[in-house]
Amino acid sequence: MATTESWQIAEIAGPKKATLIVKPEVADAMIKRAKHPVLIVGHLAAEIDLDDKKMIDYLLELAQKGNLPVIATGHTNRDFLKRGFTKAKIMPAVEIGQRLTDPEWKGIDGKEPYDLAIFAGLPYYMEWTILSGLKHFAPNLKTMTLDNTYQPHASWSFPNISVKDWIENLKSIIEKVEE
């Protein structure tokens, strides 16, 4: 049974913990329900192998099919460019974290505040601390992580799942986000 246990053992949060994404439909529903979502991709996405692809390939497909704006943190943009994707906005993870706590900030497109921030590919502990900042100081924002490790400070997170289950979930989310 899936548990709400942090991937890094000692990173215990507090009373409010992420709801589990027990099936991919949950993630899809959140993405579809969001008026102004954003996908934030860290550098590990280009390092993590998921069968014959990298994690970034799945995220790119999700962004394109779900029409999600993308923020590339670290040096991830280089890997998007290698894949011919030039639309990512480059912004450090702590900067986007801070901007998201500002209810007045209208996003990289200047339209309106984001209501859903989807994180993936950041170092676990860094994503953990940034999600904690958002949990406490961005009350109007929902957060979701698509990593295969449980992030207690997100609004929604997978539990700690195997790579095989992760790939299946990502494929399913991508497939359904288009429908």
Add this chain to the structure above:
Amino acid sequence: MEILSRKSINIKIKELKSDIGNIKDLELSIGKFSEEKWTEAEGPTPFPSITALREWDKKLLDRYKPFYLPFCDLCCLCTYGKCDLTGNKRGACGIHMSAQQSRTVLLASCIGAATHISHARELVTYAIKKFGTDYPLDPGGLAVEVEAPIIRLVCGVKPEKLGDLETVLDYLENQLTQLLSVTHTGQEGNNLDFESKVFHAGMIDQVGMEVADIAQISVFGFPKADPDAPLVDLGMSVVDTKKPVILVIGHNVPPAIQIIDYLKDKRLSEEVEVTGICCTAIDATRYSSKVKIIGPMSWQLRYIRSGIPDVIVVDEQCIRTDNLIEAEKIRAPFIATSEKNCLGLPDRTRDSADDIVADLVSRKNLGVLILDPEKVGEVAVKTARAVAPKRKKSRTSLSTEEIIEQAKTCNQCKMCRRSCPNDLHIPDSMKAAGKGNIGMIGDMYEECIGCARCEQACPETIPIHNIIVSAATQRTKNESFRIRAGRGAIQDIEIRKVGGPIVLGEIPGIVAFVGCSNYPKGGKEVAEMCIEFARRRYIVCTSGCAAMSAAMYKNEDGKTPYELFPGTFDAGGIVNVGSCVANSHIAGAAVKIASIFARRTLRGNYEEIADYVYNRVGAVGVAWGAMSQKAAAIASGFWRLGIPVVVGPHGTKYRRMLLGRADREQDWYVHDRRSGEKVYVGPVPEHLFFAAETKEEAMVMIAKLCMRPNDTSKGRAIKLTHYIDLHRRLFGTTPDDAHLFVRTLTDIPITMKEDLTKILREKGWKETIIPDPTLLVNQVEKRGVR
């Protein structure tokens, strides 16, 4: 009226009305500094109280808003708690999450400052006992006239002899007590006031570090602002293991110096190896270039477990608290030497050296506490010589066969990986090792920070850290590098030479790599960053564990960064100032630019000098592996001076960033000292405390954060060239904020004219002026314009 010190009395009366008349601006000094002939006019804030610089702090905090990253949702500091502060709820005492986070940052900074200040107190007390209160302070000989820029700036005094430092320490201890009291339940309740006090803790920390280092440079004869300080050996393989080997660990160098002196007195220097880890090692090499540095603090377990040291001597700070247990495993006698680190050991300070040696050699005592550095020197040497032939260098490392057998017992539970700070893929490597391929686990040596949490977590009690180190034997056999010994202060003449180019921006920046070794991907990244910026003709400074990591790299010709670049404080230099406490010389150099180059008054004139540094000196601190509370305090000291600090991704665990908002134009106005007008200068420097996710992101940000409002067009063009070039190389594109850093068309680098002009057009860029920048209205008034 204020009375500043219990040992010296300094009475200032601003205005006193009495029956016999009125007195204005009377100052009486009795005691330590009464004879001083320093004619520099005193600024407004000598020995500042914890709120004296609050307005300056507010100016910085108004631009750089804290972004809090709570490490825990709860407060558990009093019996009301635990209190759930989730979503900015208030706890039983009324505190909310923002204030609670900044309160924790203040606690950390107080711990860090207390550590440096008590270190300084111990050193000064020891030095006075040995050399007397009148022993002259001389950190730089004829090359350094401004001998203590931070003390002059903060305290408004000019220390000339050891005894003068006691008065400074009295002040620091007083401030520290007040700051710590602020964290009590029901004291401060506003997060920005907490933050201001964090800055204060950082400022007094810098003073404490300066006290410690100028005292030890003066009495121990360390290199005095010497750019040609000797190159010394570093690495596991530089040790002659045929000789008895002593290991010193920590930060407070007198016991190590007494070991060196004892060896010298007995003509045994060639017979015994003195090796060191962490800052004691760096400071010991400032005393004797025969001492060998093993590596940063993360080398403790791997070196002890190698079985090489015959005796282990620890002093204070950043020492693994289980070293006594590790020493026992290799049958190495253990000597603790600090009141702050007694480890439950019997106090043998009053016993004869020979009795102590006998008990250590016979293992009647596995370890002892000796609170007398001279006695430590004798006991350590005699014990090492006695036990070395008997120990046969017991080691805990494993053969390839043993590694494979151990790895076979792994049940793939992943608890090791889940306990690893860097999420290293230990289970996969263990699986491969179980099948006979130990290469993968050996490769982890470079990224392992030596914490051994993996071993603690393993239900099969597999000695994972040992396996990683043992599988990397070939690497440790080649671990032989050269580091320049810590040179201490920066010469006044060096400041005169570079002051202009720095303030005008023609030397693109000063980048200081400081702090601990909690790196996300190994220390090699520090060396790579140092080389990149030195090649780009920045002034690169190093200190502490980062200075060691910078050395642990060789180019194709086998040269380390310290052999490739000179130790001068000039463009393209790599300047190792020394141990943690030598960090004060980096801040001191920035302050001396204001004093020596710009002839600003230092004395008790903090706000004006910080404003000068902030607007003109393109310096950035980088603590890529920052781990400790001391690192928190060091960073805080840089912030108050207006110097941004970049940390690695683990730095987000410090619980808050101080980030500017480039998109808020209203945040980036300064006063023009010439006209009094408010002028938009762009987001320079954009952040004050920033955690980078990767080395690449850090490098781009460092280049960006070196920009200052005062840059001339030529200087700005140079700085922009580096920023844009790094951005293109590491991120693949021209930065989309480049227009924010162009004030006039002459700021545009000639080689980038076409690209940038197009961007300026697209962004609706408007030309502005280059002001004589200040955040302080009183600086405008000084020039007679409002």
